[in-house]
Amino acid sequence: MMELHLLLLAQPIILIIYLQKQKAKPVKNLHPPGPPGLPFIGLILLASRGCLITAFSGRPHLVSQQRLSYNGLDVTFSSYGNKWREMRKICIIRLFSQKQVHRSFIPVCKDEVSRMIKKIARDASLSRITNLSEMVVSFTSNTICRVAFGKRCDDDGTITSRFFDLMHETQALAGGFFVEDYLPWPKSMQGDILDSLLGLKREGSSSVDLTLEHIKAILMNILAGGTDTGSATIIWAITALMKNPLIMRKAKAEIRQQLAGKKELIEEDDIVKLPLSKSSHKGDFPVASTSSAFGPKRDNREIDPKIWKNPDEFVPERFLDSEIDVRGHHPEVIPFGIGRRGCPAMLMGMAEVELGLANLLYAFDWKSPPAMKEENVDFDGLPGLTMHKKSALCAVAKPSIVTGM
Numbered sequence: 001m002m003e004l005h006l007l008l009l010a011q012p013i014i015l016i017i018y019l020q021k022q023k024a025k026p027v028k029n030l031h032p033p034g035p036p037g038l039p040f041i042g043l044i045l046l047a048s049r050g051c052l053i054t055a056f057s058g059r060p061h062l063v064s065q066q067r068l069s070y071n072g073l074d075v076t077f078s079s080y081g082n083k084w085r086e087m088r089k090i091c092i093i094r095l096f097s098q099k100q101v102h103r104s105f106i107p108v109c110k111d112e113v114s115r116m117i118k119k120i121a122r123d124a125s126l127s128r129i130t131n132l133s134e135m136v137v138s139f140t141s142n143t144i145c146r147v148a149f150g151k152r153c154d155d156d157g158t159i160t161s162r163f164f165d166l167m168h169e170t171q172a173l174a175g176g177f178f179v180e181d182y183l184p185w186p187k188s189m190q191g192d193i194l195d196s197l198l199g200l201k202r203e204g205s206s207s208v209d210l211t212l213e214h215i216k217a218i219l220m221n222i223l224a225g226g227t228d229t230g231s232a233t234i235i236w237a238i239t240a241l242m243k244n245p246l247i248m249r250k251a252k253a254e255i256r257q258q259l260a261g262k263k264e265l266i267e268e269d270d271i272v273k274l275p276l277s278k279s280s281h282k283g284d285f286p287v288a289s290t291s292s293a294f295g296p297k298r299d300n301r302e303i304d305p306k307i308w309k310n311p312d313e314f315v316p317e318r319f320l321d322s323e324i325d326v327r328g329h330h331p332e333v334i335p336f337g338i339g340r341r342g343c344p345a346m347l348m349g350m351a352e353v354e355l356g357l358a359n360l361l362y363a364f365d366w367k368s369p370p371a372m373k374e375e376n377v378d379f380d381g382l383p384g385l386t387m388h389k390k391s392a393l394c395a396v397a398k399p400s401i402v403t404g405m
């Protein structure tokens with residue numbers, strides 16, 4: 001990524017140097033057979049810059065992706081160009097804006113966090129091992145389903161299994177199915193994403209002539225892009241914390257010191273007071289969200305030790321006094337991508353991960369099941385659009401705050 005930036009920056013500089021050199025040269029022969037003329041070189045440089053941007057912002061034309069995207073009507077898989085630009089504008093301005101995140105996403109997210117905490121507390125009261133992977137996937141899926149079309153995806157059992165089949169197909173980039181093969185066409189609720197999209201279609205106020213196919217394609221992106229990314233990030237972060245009990249203790253101490261059971265639930269304003277817990281997911285973002293479709297996996301990537309000291313170690317403290325953040329301004333770590341195709345719903349993703357993770361750490365002490373030692377908790381990943389943990393993360397939860405929830 002760094003090299004690409006340098007290349008793009010270097011091109012105009014090369015052009016200026018070339019211009020200066022040409023100016024300085026005395027013209028001896030007006031009809032030389034020598035180097036090509038300046039306009040020609042300029043055109044080549046400009047064209048190569050355009051080609052680079054198109055290549056890096058484009059998407060491969062795979063049959064499966066075409067099917068998943070209703071023939072390129074979506075945002076995620078559609079080719080770089082005007083149609084993609086207009087659909088992306090709708091997402092950024094109408095669906096994922098800061099106002100939308102605060103008005104509709106965060107309240108739903110908090111409600112789903114509190115449901116998840118209650119379910120885990122029930123497991124703990126029955127001395128049952130908690131399948132944390134299942135809990136967290138259910139938290140992110142229900143949050144996204146409610147925000148997208150006002151309905152939880154596990155309110156009735158049939159939708160849950162259809163929903164998860166859909167997610168698995170999408171993760172495997174199988175592209176054999178459409179969103180409506182799994183979900184009965186849902187009714188929109190006031191203020192949800194489906195409602196906003198149908199409103200835009202009715203008003204005809206967007207520059208794209210929005211059809212139901214466009215709407216289904218965007219919903220598909222939201223379900224697929226918004227569910228697995230957040231859950232995988234939370235699961236990898238807890239896995240790393242369980243394998244590093246010292247850091248887990250520090251993160252919990254920070255939470256206890258700041259909040260000390262004063263609240264039932266950590267809210268978005270509290271997160272700024274918890275720099276270590278906030279940093280705990282940052283190092284895991286790259287693992288969880290680096291996709292085989294959009295980039296190389298972390299295992300196969302050379303991480304430059306000049307940039308990251310001990311890159312393979314889980315050291316959330318490295319982010320504490322660092323200016324490097326994960327929002328796509330620093331190419332050293334780009335879990336949400338960077339530039340034109342960077343994640344348009346980063347605010348939602350951040351809120352979901354931070355609220356989910358901080359509350360799981362706040363409400364419980366986590367231990368590996370009796371038959372397993374902390375050091376045996378595995379780090380094996382599965383291939384797919386998002387890198388998931390191969391085996392479910394199962395752990396014993398011990399409530400660490402007394403709540404009336």
Ligand code: HEM
Nearest residue numbers: 075076225226229230289335336337341342343345348349
């Ligand atoms: C922790 C959560 C999330 C992570 C780590 C994440 C990560 C990413 C990444 C790496 C990309 C690809 C960027 C590229 O190709 O350069 C992306 C694109 C995208 N994400 Fe997210 N994402 C998250 C949450 C979400 C959510 C909640 C939604 C929707 C509600 C969403 C919707 C999208 C869409 C539509 C794109 C395609 C953008 C385009 O191609 O122009 N993401 N995301």
